[in-house]
Amino acid sequence: MTDTPLQQYRASFDTWGPWALLAVGAVAGTLSARLIGMDRPGVIACVVLVPAAAVLQLYWGRAKRRRPGPSRTGVCLFLLRWAIAFVLTWANPFFAFYAVTGYYTAARELPRRLVLPGLFLTAVTMAGSEIGGWPPHGLIPWIGFFLVLAVNMGMVGVFTRFAEQEQARLSVQAETIAELERTNTALQQALEENAALHEQLLVQAREAGVADERRRLAAEIHDTIAQGLTGIIAQLQVVANAPDLPTARTHLDRAAGLARHSLGEARRSVHNLVPVALESDQLPEALEKTVTEWGERTGLRAGFTLTGTAEQLHDEVAATILRIVQEALSNVARHARATRAGVTLSFVGDEVILDIRDDGVGFDPLAPTARSRSGGFGLPGMRARAERVAGSLTVESEPGLGTALSARVPLVRHDR
Incomplete structure (x- = not known):
């Protein structure tokens, strides 16, 4: 020092x-x-x-x-x-x-x-x-000597006391400065450790995202593409044994329709690998476009509502919310037999709340068949996405009364 x-x-x-x-x-x-x-x-x-x-x-x-x-x-x-x-x-x-x-x-x-x-x-x-x-010569000089000595000792005592107090103050100040330096050093080390931990968490989040995408693709292939190919094979087998040309043509048309549908599903799966919608739009605009396009594609009534003051979210949080909406709407189209669906995005305090509702057939979330009726890998995948960003997903549904999903995630703002 x-x-x-x-x-x-x-x-x-x-x-x-x-x-x-x-x-x-x-x-x-x-x-x-x-x-x-x-x-x-x-x-x-x-x-x-x-x-x-x-x-x-x-x-x-x-x-x-x-x-x-x-x-x-x-x-x-x-x-x-x-x-x-x-x-x-x-x-x-x-x-x-x-x-x-x-x-x-x-x-x-x-x-x-x-x-x-x-x-x-x-x-x-x-x-x-x-x-x-x-x-000193004589009584008076000796008396004067002792008086002067007493004054000197009194002044020495006063100044010594002041010096001790000043020394104590300087010692406390030095200890405080040393403690502040130790605290600053510990804080710097903690910041460095937090930065390393943050980087490690990001790596783990990316790895979890890769695993999540693999599970989603497995579900997509199992629920759409694999089933479409199975249907195409079945139609072609019928064509091979068809007694006349009109029957064969009918089954060929069905096989072609299944092929086109499977191709569309494959393209949609590849498109969903990366949230392209977030590259040019903020999350509310991307969700509104996603809901509108979904409604036009399925012919169902679909609406999007934004409540609260929208903020620019961290990329991981925004991508998670968009993927949950895409997965939920896909489940509605394939399993709910609904006539309408609604998506609401709410900014409330330090949370972002996503609500997705439909008026479909619903299901019993506690029933053993709930997983298959909710879209195979859909609900577990959406729940895993929410939990990966420290959020949660709840499901409310009853047979014949539709389904309501609610995802709550922390409001983590975009890095400036």
Whole structure:
């Protein structure tokens, strides 16, 4: 994770701050030496200890690079720097510029239990400087020293409290950011997994569609083409044994009619392999054309009704609804002996409802013969189509009262 500007500033100050404060203290001490009346031992102490402080700071920088954070070495170096700063401040109060480094390094260089003692030692040095230097002479200076020390410790306590609160806030913020990053990573992984799962479901849907089409074609061939060819063969056998030409011609005409009908059924089956009607029209228009053409072809009254606000559906959903209508109308034409049929498409909330009704002979859905009377593979195929797109199909019928199919599928909009 990239350091924040505040963290970069702190790292830079940790490296160069003590050097700058030592330099300021040395310059201020040199310029004020005669003014404050430094004696010879004080000058010698400063001449010796300023280079020692520089060497100490150089060694400290290398030690921190090897082992950052609180350690025993850090405690020893902190105490040694405090001792040097205390003696320099005793010799010249202006070296308090260097002694102040103890305030901002104690929390980072010392263990938690030693932070307060380290701040207290620094406050002692600073209080001695603020009353004019060590040692206080007389009762009043000592009282002043303790008052200044108390003020320093009070300010240290307040600022330490603020620093701890800020550090806690930064820690919570860092944890929140880290948690958000983990959440975003998990969300991205979930999105990738969902995309892979969606692709897998599409593949399975295509495979199920292929199997469904195979079953439908098997039903078409069994119920129409195979039966037509059987009839043609039967008529030709009669022709072979016909006693006269008119009889043979009659059966040849019947065979030709069956052949034309079977050819039409074969073409219709091939046409239904792909929902061509949806290539140029939306689902409502395609359904209306399908119902109209079916009525013209069968001679039955047929009507289409649209309710609700039509929306552009996903290709799989639209194709499923169109195929169900085609299959249902085919069953009506072949088995219902109806005079009229109606198809209603309704957009209701997050569902699309398809209703198909006829006034045919009906059947008992629970009877063992219901499957054959409903068109062989028709109802199971339509139900499988609806369930493949997370929908359902229900059938209501009674002998002599017609049949009503209702398919409900989710409203899945077209991918933009």
